Amino acid sequence: MAEKMELKKVEVWDGNLAAAHSLRQAQVDVVSAYPITPSTPIVETFAKFLADGYVDGEYMMVESEHAAMSGCIGASAAGGRVATATSAQGFALMVETLYQASGMRLPIVLHVVNRALASPLNVNGDHSDMYLGRDSGWIQLDTFSPQEVYDMGLMAFKIGEDHDVRLPVMVHQDGFISSHTAQNVSPLSDDEAYEFVGEFKPMNAMLDFEKPISYGVQTEEDWHFEHKARQHNDLMTKVFPKIDEVFQEFEKKTGRKYKIVEDFYMDDARVAIVALGTTVETAKLAARILRKEEKIKAGVVGIRVLRPFPFEQLGEVLKKVKAIGTLDRSSPNGTVGMLYNEISGVLMGHGVKSIVLNYVYGLGGRDITVEMIKNIFRELDQNRKARKRISPVQQFVNLRGPKLEYFDASLVNRGK
Amino acid sequence: MLEIRWHSRAGQGAVTGAKGLADVIATTGKYVQAFAFYGSAKRGAAMTAYNRVSDEVIINHEKFMKPDYVLVIDPALVYTDNITLNEKETTKYIITTHLSKDELIKSQPELEGKDVYVVDCIQISLDTIGRPIPNTPMLGALMKVSGMYELDFFQEKMKEVLSKFPQKIIDANMKAIEIAYNEVK
Numbered sequence: 221m222a223e224k225m226e227l228k229k230v231e232v233w234d235g236n237l238a239a240a241h242s243l244r245q246a247q248v249d250v251v252s253a254y255p256i257t258p259s260t261p262i263v264e265t266f267a268k269f270l271a272d273g274y275v276d277g278e279y280m281m282v283e284s285e286h287a288a289m290s291g292c293i294g295a296s297a298a299g300g301r302v303a304t305a306t307s308a309q310g311f312a313l314m315v316e317t318l319y320q321a322s323g324m325r326l327p328i329v330l331h332v333v334n335r336a337l338a339s340p341l342n343v344n345g346d347h348s349d350m351y352l353g354r355d356s357g358w359i360q361l362d363t364f365s366p367q368e369v370y371d372m373g374l375m376a377f378k379i380g381e382d383h384d385v386r387l388p389v390m391v392h393q394d395g396f397i398s399s400h401t402a403q404n405v406s407p408l409s410d411d412e413a414y415e416f417v418g419e420f421k422p423m424n425a426m427l428d429f430e431k432p433i434s435y436g437v438q439t440e441e442d443w444h445f446e447h448k449a450r451q452h453n454d455l456m457t458k459v460f461p462k463i464d465e466v467f468q469e470f471e472k473k474t475g476r477k478y479k480i481v482e483d484f485y486m487d488d489a490r491v492a493i494v495a496l497g498t499t500v501e502t503a504k505l506a507a508r509i510l511r512k513e514e515k516i517k518a519g520v521v522g523i524r525v526l527r528p529f530p531f532e533q534l535g536e537v538l539k540k541v542k543a544i545g546t547l548d549r550s551s552p553n554g555t556v557g558m559l560y561n562e563i564s565g566v567l568m569g570h571g572v573k574s575i576v577l578n579y580v581y582g583l584g585g586r587d588i589t590v591e592m593i594k595n596i597f598r599e600l601d602q603n604r605k606a607r608k609r610i611s612p613v614q615q616f617v618n619l620r621g622p623k624l625e626y627f628d629a630s631l632v633n634r635g636k
Numbered sequence: 637m638l639e640i641r642w643h644s645r646a647g648q649g650a651v652t653g654a655k656g657l658a659d660v661i662a663t664t665g666k667y668v669q670a671f672a673f674y675g676s677a678k679r680g681a682a683m684t685a686y687n688r689v690s691d692e693v694i695i696n697h698e699k700f701m702k703p704d705y706v707l708v709i710d711p712a713l714v715y716t717d718n719i720t721l722n723e724k725e726t727t728k729y730i731i732t733t734h735l736s737k738d739e740l741i742k743s744q745p746e747l748e749g750k751d752v753y754v755v756d757c758i759q760i761s762l763d764t765i766g767r768p769i770p771n772t773p774m775l776g777a778l779m780k781v782s783g784m785y786e787l788d789f790f791q792e793k794m795k796e797v798l799s800k801f802p803q804k805i806i807d808a809n810m811k812a813i814e815i816a817y818n819e820v821k
Contacts, residue, residue, distance in 0.1 A: 232655070232662045232670070343674070365695070397697050401671035402655050404662055404693075501695035589698040 222247060223273045224410045233405040235366040235398035239305065239331045239391070240265035242373025244275050245413035248329075249300030249420070252280040252291025256310035257343045258395040259333035263305050285310040289317035289330075296326035297435045299425025301377065303328065307395060308335035311349040315356065321388045322357030322451065324435050327380035328388040330358070331373065334497065335395040336584040344585020345395030347496060347549040350526070351558055357451055359389040359459055360526040364482075364500045367405045369393045371476060374408075377417045378466045384458045386423060387451075392526075394497040396585060408474065416473055455528045463525060481533040482522035485511065489519025491600035492538065494563055495547040496523055499581075499588055503547075506593035518597045529562060535570035538563070543575040543600040549582040556614055556627070575600075575609045581617035592617055637696075640687040640778075641703040643713045644771075646678060650685040650709060653771030657778075660785075660793040661689055669694045682710075682717050703727055707778060709757055709770040714744050723750075730777050730820065732757040732770050737821060753781050755820040764812040765805070776813035777820035787817050 225244070233241070239262045243251065251270075253263035267279045280291045285306055296302040306314060311332055321328050337348040353360065359380060361372045372391045380389035393399055408416065424433045439447055460480060467478045484504045486492065493503045500522030507518035521537055523530065538544060544567075548557025555561075560578035567574055579596055582588045596617070603610055613627035640657075644650030651672045658668035672685040686701055688694050702722045708714055708731040719729070728751045733740050737754045741747045755777040757770030765772075772794070779790050791810050798806045 230662055232658045232668060234671075365697075394697075396671070396674065397699075400674070401669060401697070402658055403669050404667050498697035502697045505695050587699040589700040590696060591700075 222276045225269075225274055227407045227409065229406060231405050231407055232402045233366055233370070233407075234261075234400050234402045235363070235369040235393045236261035236333065236400065237265060237402075238366045238370035238405050239373050239393070240269065241407060242370050242413075243303050243329075244269045245408070245410055246301065246303075246374060246377050246417045247275060247277065247414060248303045249277045250280065250292070250295035250302045251277065251304055252282055252288050252295060252302070253304045254282055254285045254288040254306075254310065256285070256307050258335055258345070258399045259305040259307040259310070259331060261399075262331050262333070285313040286317055289314040289321065289328075292328045292330075293317060293321050293324065293326055296321070296328050297324060297426045299422035299427050301381070301420035302326075303330070303377075305331035305333065307333045308337055308343075308349050312337060312352060315352065318353060318356040318358060318388075320436065323447070325386040325451070326388055327377075327386055329373075329376045329380060330388065330390045331369075332390050332392050333395050333399045334392055342584040343395070345397050345399075345497075345549075346583045346585065348551065348583075350390075350392050350496070351550040353390060354527055354558070357387070357455070358527065359385075359387050359455070360392060361389060362392045362496050362522075362524055362526055363398065364498050364522060366393075366398055366401065366403045367476075368478075369398060370405055370407060371470065371474070371478070374413055374417055375466050375470055375478075377420075379459070379462055381420060382462050383421070383423050385454065385462050387455065387459070392497070397498045406474070412473065416470070459528050460525075460530070478524060479533075480525045480530045481537055482524050483537045484520040484522070485517075486519040486521065486537055486541075488517055489541055490517040491543045491545075491597060491604055492519040492521055492541045493545045493547060493593065493596060493600075494521045494523065494534075494538075494559055496526065496559070497549065499547060499549065499593075502588065502590060503593050506590045506597060509590070510594055510597050514598075516597055516601045518601075523559075531566055531569065534563065534566045535572070538567065538574070539570055539572050541574055543577070543604040545577050545579055545596050545600050547579050547581055547596075549580075551583055552580065552614075560614070575603045576613075577603070577609070577611055578614040579617050580614065586618055588618065637694075638687075638689040638705075639701050639703050640689075640705045640707060641701055642685040642687075643706065643708045643710065643717050643719050644683055644685060645710045645713070646681045646683050648709055649769050649771035650683065653707075653709070653775060654685040654687050656772070656794065656797045657687055657775055659797045660790065663793055663796075664785075666691060667694050671699075673699065682713055705730065705778065705782065707774050708732055709774050711758065714740070714747075720746055720750070727751065728781060729753065730755065730774065730781055732774065734759065753777065753820050755816050757816060760812050760815050760819070764815065765808045772809045773812040773816035776816035779813075780817045780820050787814065
């Protein structure tokens with residue numbers, strides 16, 4: 221029986237420590253890991269918890285991230301609660317196995333501490349790895365602070381392991397900005413947390429010899445499409461109701477309220493920023509200041525669940541806004557940013573015609589300040605007042621050297 | 637919002653110091669943040685660490701900071717690091733040095749006219765802890781200069797933060813905090 225840990229009402233934890241405690245409290249059976257900066261302390265701390273008797277489980281050290289996720293797949297298929305953590309190149313090396321995990325419907329929890337992808341080599345935070353995972357069939361939960369890493373870390377098990385869902389879940393946090401920033405975190409007690417997550421209930425466990433089952437089978441044109449379609453259908457129809465249910469249960473227990481799409485000051489917002497990660501909170505601060513000091517009706521939309529994509533929820537929250545800034549922390553490498561595309565699709569799908577701008581920022585950990593976000597809001601407000609797009613579609617924020625901007629407004633006006 | 641920037645070398649304990657300070661402050665019901673800039677961190681490389689303290693939940697995640705306090709725990713960084721970066725008129729500097737305040741300002745004219753305090757955290761940590769780990773004495777000096785907490789209260793809280801260490805090390809740290817508290821000028 222695992223030892224219990226006494227926790228204070230308020231701990232000062234960084235995002236990595238918050239994630240490690242969520243794994244410990246969920247009493248994960250197997251962690252198969254190959255550590256990589258900045259996610260290393262998650263699996264390192266979990267291994268220590270295990271060695272000190274705070275978890276009844278197994279820690280597998282393997283030779284690569286590909287092997288780490290393969291170990292997770294094996295353990296999950298065998299019928300255990302399974303989790304691991306990774307970042308950047310480690311995530312990239314896992315990609316093949318990520319698709320295996322979701323295709324086999326294995327509810328593994330993966331903490332992704334977001335970091336830039338080389339080359340050039342860089343250990344700091346951006347969303348390149350998160351974006352790389354978005355077609356992999358996993359549920360992707362995003363967090364904006366260490367408290368949220370802890371909260372989503374517990375809820376991820378409950379969402380993914382549900383027998384209607386049975387899908388793996390990524391919990392994202394910003395490398396260093398969340399993972400290595402210690403802040404106040406209010407944890408549940410070990411008993412409360414375990415009671416909330418619940419005991420792992422295997423489904424189609426490979427080690428259930430009464431009911432033999434195969435994993436990783438081959439299907440060609442006869443059935444492959446149906447399997448993929450079913451997975452997509454479950455992502456589209458089963459996940460959001462479950463997430464809503466888990467969020468509500470969590471709120472009852474902790475008072476902390478989460479939504480699939482988080483919105484701040486959106487009731488009367490005329491301009492809005494759509495973002496991911498810690499930037500959502502910084503943008504909230506910028507909006508608060510601008511509302512007070514410059515009477516700009518600024519709002520912020522934070523995407524809590526990136527996959528499945530909350531198309532309808534975003535349409536609802538953005539329908540009255542006149543100008544929207546989509547903030548992408550990943551190099552689009554030759555096109556507009558992911559959020560620009562997704563949000564444009566959402567607006568078009570809802571018959572909403574708003575001005576949409578795309579800001580690429582923060583690559584490799586480059587700072588995004590309150591002042592820079594205020595400038596984005598100001599520019600959005602000028603576009604709103606002009607009632608047409610007067611700024612280039614895409615700009616780079618806080619870049620050294622000459623200003624980079626693409627898809628210039630003049631190109632749009634040329635046809636008139 | 638109270639903001640603090642630490643100038644240190646990797647291995648001198650600025651991150652631990654910033655974290656320890658955050659731990660103590662959080663027990664009084666305030667909200668805290670402690671973080672650092674890591675490059676390809678090597679022992680001895682110049683680095684910075686940061687604290688934010690507020691009565692409200694801290695949602696600011698920018699790295700940019702206009703510090704209320706600048707804590708320099710390695711004496712040479714006064715000359716090689718830009719310790720006055722993004723300062724305010726009211727920024728207070730607490731600097732580890734064996735020099736007097738006048739000698740220090742003479743050797744680094746950038747500090748002329750600024751609110752400077754000096755304390756020899758390196759020597760204090762050598763005398764008490766036996767190693768040049770100037771982070772806890774710097775916290776003692778900060779308590780004195782800022783008036784944040786009474787010495788006794790701070791020491792009690794730091795004992796909890798350090799509780800995983802052997803008693804001998806805890807005692808040495810308490811002594812270091814006390815000497816720096818009394819000696820900072």
